[in-house]
Amino acid sequence: MSIDTAPEPGRTHDVRSADTDPDAGAVAFRPAFRAALDATAAAGVRVHEPGTEAYRRLSGTFNITKAVRPLAVVEPTTPDEVATVLRLAAVHGVQVAVAGTGHGATEQMDDAVLVHTCAFDELVVHPHERWARIGAGVRWDAVLEACAPHGLAGLCGSSTDVGVVGFLTGGGVGPVVRSAGLSSDSVRAFDVVTGDGVVRRASATENPELFWGLRGGKGSLGIVTAVEIDLLPIAQVLGGAIWFDGADLPAVLRTWSQWSSLLPDEGTTSVAIMRLPDMSGVPPVLAGRTTLCVRFAWTGDPEVGEEMIRAIRCVAAPLVDLVGPLPYRQLGAVHADPSDPMPVHEASTLLAAFDLDAADELVALAGDASGTPLVMVEVRQLGGALRTGPDCAFAHRDAAYQLFSIGIMVPEVAQGVVAATSRVHDGLRPWSRAGGLPNFCDQAGAERVRRAYPRGVEDRLARAARRYDPAGVLLAGRGLRTAADAVG
Ligand SMILES: Cc1cc2nc3c(=O)[nH]c(=O)nc-3n(C[C@H](O)[C@H](O)[C@H](O)COP(=O)(O)OP(=O)(O)OC[C@H]3O[C@@H](n4cnc5c(N)ncnc54)[C@H](O)[C@@H]3O)c2cc1C
Incomplete structure (x- = not known):
């Protein structure tokens, strides 16, 4: 069991008061959330509660006006742990958000648990076959560094501080986009845990509809744990x-x-x-x-x-x-x-x-x-x-x-x-x-969905969300669920 709570001398876990500690208390008074966090920690997943240093660090956002205060930050280290988080969240009726770096935070997370992917730090370059496997916690900077000795390039954005997976699930429009194309066009496959808590692989031949939706659909269908991309010979x-x-x-x-x-x-x-x-x-x-x-x-x-x-x-x-x-x-x-x-x-x-x-x-x-x-x-x-x-x-x-x-x-x-x-x-x-x-698109929910996706794409994404996240656990799919209801 791993649960990281704020040190509060003289107080126990359940009597923290939101009046005296603005960073704490909310969870203790909501039995469903408390139960979800306790069950997640009991399953061996690291849980950081408000008031702790890890919570502060991992819930930080690049745009400070988009500051988030999730119920807790969880730090899974394997796809199975991500699946555990999603399944327990569904059981207890809690929503789940995801972040790799906080560069693209848009949604409010007050009623959600935030999965941080920093532990997924795998980075393997295959220079002869010109591809790389990259964990969801890796930033572009590390990829460029690893590829440079081989004269190869991954299609990053204007800032190399941004997370690879967050960028690619949004398509990715980088400084060489007009010659090399949309960055997510270079994705070969994703390892992903879909909203229903199932570990899957998505590529042109495996779960193709999921693969379609992960390239542009952001985190609305699942939490990606690793991505495999083609590298280009651009030194x-x-x-x-x-x-x-x-x-x-x-x-x-x-x-x-x-x-x-x-x-x-x-x-x-x-x-x-x-x-x-x-x-x-x-x-x-x-x-x-x-x-x-x-x-x-x-x-x-x-x-x-x-x-x-x-x-x-x-x-x-x-x-x-x-x-x-x-x-x-x-x-x-x-x-x-x-x-x-x-x-x-x-x-x-x-x-x-x-x-x-x-x-x-x-x-x-x-x-x-x-x-x-x-x-x-x-x-x-x-x-x-x-x-x-x-x-x-x-x-x-x-x-x-x-x-x-x-x-x-x-x-x-x-x-x-x-x-x-x-x-x-x-x-x-x-x-x-x-x-x-x-x-x-820095809007949240349905407004974001309307801007990013024309009606046909929105309907298709909504159908995929209903299939891969039937309980609506993923916070990023919130705007789509309205569309799914309309689609029938
Ligand atoms: C300085 C700066 C420069 C930028 N330049 C460009 C640019 O040139 N081109 C461009 O296209 N974009 C650009 N962006 C936007 C950036 O690509 C997005 O904000 C992207 O979402 C950041 O991803 P992140 O993981 O770093 O951020 P996070 O805030 O950690 O994640 C943002 C969102 O990405 C999704 N996401 C993150 N991790 C996962 C995961 N493991 N599984 C599923 N979904 C996930 C989720 O929807 C999440 O809410 C820029 C942003 C900044 C701040």
């Missing part, structure tokens, strides 16, 4: 970022809108209007001012890539130019995402086009003179190899661009951040199209 790209002064923003953004629409598929690019704070780690030349950052990753002939990026370099004198030969191991440098948790308000909108008028509108809404409090307004070009790929629960492959914004929710500007976010996304509405990418 190096021509890549990095070029930063321009805010005064040059209109000209560069206009050029980028035309240039990106003509860019061959070997190139993936995005552009970000940035307002970086004056703080340590931020180069002084970029701090405390409006800048425009053009990101670029080219997997084709480097000489051709140099020709391509020349068109951007010619528009204005860059403040900083970091585009050059870049080992794939350092692909995170293209976006240089922050790694420390922050309180952020984010929003995303898919665009059908980003033409000159859209560029002018964005300059008006978020440019140097706009006074916007947003720290980043990004336009990512999609398309290329993302448009095609195996049928899976990831939808909206045909979107041309994604608009994404981030504001920091500190009290002085929080209201302004929310209003400015609406202004920017409403202003670009004439160029928008329906839907959202699963990894960028």
Whole structure:
């Protein structure tokens, strides 16, 4: 039995009071939850209750505004232990959430137990056959490190701090997506414990419907314990970022809108209007001012890539130019995402086009003179190899661009951040199209489902959820169950 409770001198487990300890008490007064946790611990699974250091660490979220307070965090070490957690949760009527790193928390977990996958740290690279087996607790950083000596690449996202499985169950749109495709298209198989507590394997030939739903359906059908992915022979790209002064923003953004629409598929690019704070780690030349950052990753002939990026370099004198030969191991440098948790308000909108008028509108809404409090307004070009790929629960492959914004929710500007976010996304509405990418929808429940999945995909996922999670144990499937009822 392994149960980690907060040390509370003079008190026993059942008399903790939520009045005196905001982190404790809730579980003790709810017999079903108490029974579920005790049974889970009695089955040998590590259970961390509120008030403990492990609970605090494992329930942490990257976006602090999405802080979660699950009933407890459980730390299974084998698929059978995950199955035990899910079965006991079903018996006691408790919901189960899953996290690998906390980078993508969206759901409230007050009535749920959180399964943390940190113990699933397996990472085996098969360089000759070009594939890797990766545990659910592993981050992209470790995969890139293990693959680099073999000149191989796993299709990570812009931040290599993100968890491999959380990223892949959302499809995964990375810095080389236009040449290499959606990251989950490179998945060979998942080891997963479905919501009914059964350990299964999902691939194109084993449980194909489950395999379909795990690529894009996030954690709505099961808790993945390991994934097997194809590796690509990419040792190096021509890549990095070029930063321009805010005064040059209109000209560069206009050029980028035309240039990106003509860019061959070997190139993936995005552009970000940035307002970086004056703080340590931020180069002084970029701090405390409006800048425009053009990101670029080219997997084709480097000489051709140099020709391509020349068109951007010619528009204005860059403040900083970091585009050059870049080992794939350092692909995170293209976006240089922050790694420390922050309180952020984010929003995303898919665009059908980003033409000159859209560029002018964005300059008006978020440019140097706009006074916007947003720290980043990004336009990512999609398309290329993302448009095609195996049928899976990831939808909206045909979107041309994604608009994404981030504001920091500190009290002085929080209201302004929310209003400015609406202004920017409403202003670009004439160029928008329906839907959202699963990894960028920060809504919860049914709202998230409606954005990420068109009706046909939603219905199919709902049917799969009813089959693989009949008791509705998985919190991530909550939004789907409404759809399942409608589907009948
Ligand atoms: C700085 C930053 C940069 C990012 N860049 C990109 C990007 O370039 N492209 C992109 O596509 N996304 C990007 N994302 C989004 C990111 O891919 C998602 O938030 C992803 O869900 C994070 O997974 P995680 O395991 O790290 O996070 P967690 O918060 O631990 O998990 C998030 C969700 O993933 C699912 N999940 C996690 N583990 C499992 C599991 N074992 N089994 C089943 N489901 C599971 C669950 O639905 C869970 O709620 C970025 C996020 C951040 C914070």
